Amino acid sequence: MTVTTSANLPPIAQAAIARRNAPAIVSNGGAHQTYGQLLNSAALVHRRLVERSAVELEGQRIAFLCPPSFDFVAVQWGAWAARSIAVPLCTTHPPAELEYTLRDSGAAVVVYHPSFEDRLEPLREKLASVAWISLEDVMAAEDADETVSNAADLLSEEDEAAWKDRGALMIYTSGTTGKPKAVLTTHGNIQAQVKSLAEAWKFTPQDRILNVLPLHHVHALSMPLWSGATCEFMPFHAAHVWERWMSEKRDLTAFMAVPTVYAKLLQYYDTMSPTQQAAARDACRQFRLMVSGSAALPDGLFRKWEAVSGHQLLERYGMTEIGMALGNPYAGPRIPGTVGKPFPGVGISIRDASGADALADADGTVSGDLFVSGPQVFKEYWNKPEATQKELSADGWFRTGDLVSRDANGVHRILGRASVDIIKSSGYKISAPEIEREAMSCPIVKDIAVLGLKNEEYGETIAAMVVFAEGEEEANVATLKTFLKDKLAHYKIPRRYLAVKELPRNVMGKVNKKQLVGYFDDQQ
Known part of the structure; x- marks a missing residue:
């Protein structure tokens, strides 16, 4: 049965009408759902939100806990249809972290997949004012598989200007400077991010992207759907990804991941037989675009991936607060270790310690x-006016906290986070990413994180947490030190080392270096 509703969706969903019979989502396992089915399910979610909520939904926060799937998109769009702010919850977070997010956001409703019911159970009594809605209940309300007969009724009659300043999405940062902060973006921010990326990366309805990343990131979900493309979801497992790529379909056009994902794909590739490797290389020809971001891409990984796949990974730079700001060119050579030039509509400023424009x-x-400016820059940190004022100027310039260099050709290179990647030792300011790049070119190093440890004599001591390929730690450390002596000034060579089997990373492949300090404390 078709749902009738007064729900409205923002301009981000306009492509859904024109493509209502085309595939929008391909879930893990191969099931296809169309844009029309997506609209219908969003309407179902909206209706149940209205039925179950005790408050006016406009401006309220609707939290949801769903695996990467059709349901994730349907709930997000359903929240937007209610003019609410969507708050995606991290599927790997324990109850304590979920509780923090729900309390901090002031979520009025939590929509959840039944598979997470046990994890949420301890929170129900603590958060008695929250309305809890199972997706099982939502989809049981009507037959959600039927296509909407008049999908245009689900779209707002208001123009983009009416939606521009409405809160749309609340994403929690990784919290490297304390408790995570909620970044509030508006529909206008998301629209600007989507248009900029779609223009730069030439997305069309003919594209099909394989998603193995968290779905709240605009480039992996909202941009392809706005473009009318097809999004396919798959939990990351190197063997399964290669298997999908090497299938007879050969219908994928784009893949976006973090360096860790590409490294694991290469590790699995190395276990294949020569015949399988030839088939794997051939499978990579179906893609027109492969993107890497969220963490620095080692030069060696860039070159090995190119040798295997034929693709130069497009390295880009972005943040939750700004979407994508810088990227290597879609057409033309891509320089390893750089993040290219600004995306369309993005303003870039490089400033000195006084806040003035830096001199060449x-x-x-x-x-x-x-510093970054433009319509894609977020609105505010939720309920944190002091933090907002500190990082976001009245005229719209956002201080990223990253140090950058720009060469005479306008190409940018990220030097690191000012707070954790610039180590002040013996009077020198030392870039941790520079040391990491050189160390990653050493054959025995699989992964590394360089950080500063407080030291009375030097100010900070350079330390390295290293994943070695094999062998005994003491001998490996000696080999790495010798290797770095030919690459770096003596004061840049780490003094302390800790060998580990794997670096602790979050779901986006980032290392929280402030947390790594504790590992070295335990070493003493």
Whole structure:
């Protein structure tokens, strides 16, 4: 039965009408759902939200806990149809972290997949004012598999201007400077991010992207759907990804991941037989675009991936607060270790410690703090006016907290986080990413994180947490030190080392270096 509803959706969903019979989502296992089915399910979610909520939904926070799937998109769009702010919850978080997010956001409703019921159970009594809605109940209300007969009724009659300043999405940052902060983006912010990326990366309805990343990131979900493309979801497992790529379909056009994912794909590739490797290389020809981000891409990984796949990974730079800001060119050579030039509509400013525009060196290089402006920049940190005022100026410039250099050709290189990646030792300011890049070119190093440890004599001591390929730690450390002596000034070579089997990373492949300090404390 078709749902009738007064729900409205923002302009981000306009492509759904034109493509209502086309595939929008392909779930793990191969089931296809159309844009029309997506609209219908969003309407079902909206209706149940209205039925179950005791408050006016406009402006309220609707939290949801769903695996990467059709349901994730349907709930997000359903929340937007209610003019609410969507708050995606991390599927790997324990109850305590979920509780923090729900309390901090002031969520009025939690929509959840039945598979997470046990994890949420301890929170029901603590958060008695929250309305809890199982997706099982939502989809049982009507037959959600039927296509909407008049899908246009689900879209707002308001124009983009009416939606521009409405809160749309609340994403929690990784919290490297304390408890996670909620980044509030508006529909106008998301629309600007989507248009910029779609233009730069040439997305069309003919594209099909395989998603193995968390879905709240605009480039992996909202941008393809706005473009009318098809999004396919698959939990990351290197063997399964290669199997999908090597299937007879050969219908994928784009893949976006973090360096860790590409490294694991290469590790699995190395276990294949020569015949399988040839088939794997051939399978990579179906793609027109492969993107890497969220963490620095080692030069060696860039070159090995190119040798195997034929693709130069497009490295880009972005943040939750700004979407994508910088990227290597879609067409043309991509320089390893750089993040290219600004995306369309993005303003970039490099400033010195006083806040003035940084001056160029003799060779034309400009270095300093990176600031970003434009319609894609977030609205505020939720309920944190002081933090917002500190990082976001009245005229719309956001201080990223990253240090950057720009060469005479306008190509940018990220030097690191000002707070954790710039180590002040013996009077020198030392870039941790520079040391990491050089160390990753050593054959015995699989992964590394470099950080500063407080030290009375030097200010900070350079430390390295290293994943070695094999062998005994003491001998490996000696080999790495010798290797780095030919690559770096003596004061840049780490003094302390800790060998581990794997670096602790979050779901986006990022390492929280402030947390790594504790590992070295335990070593003493």
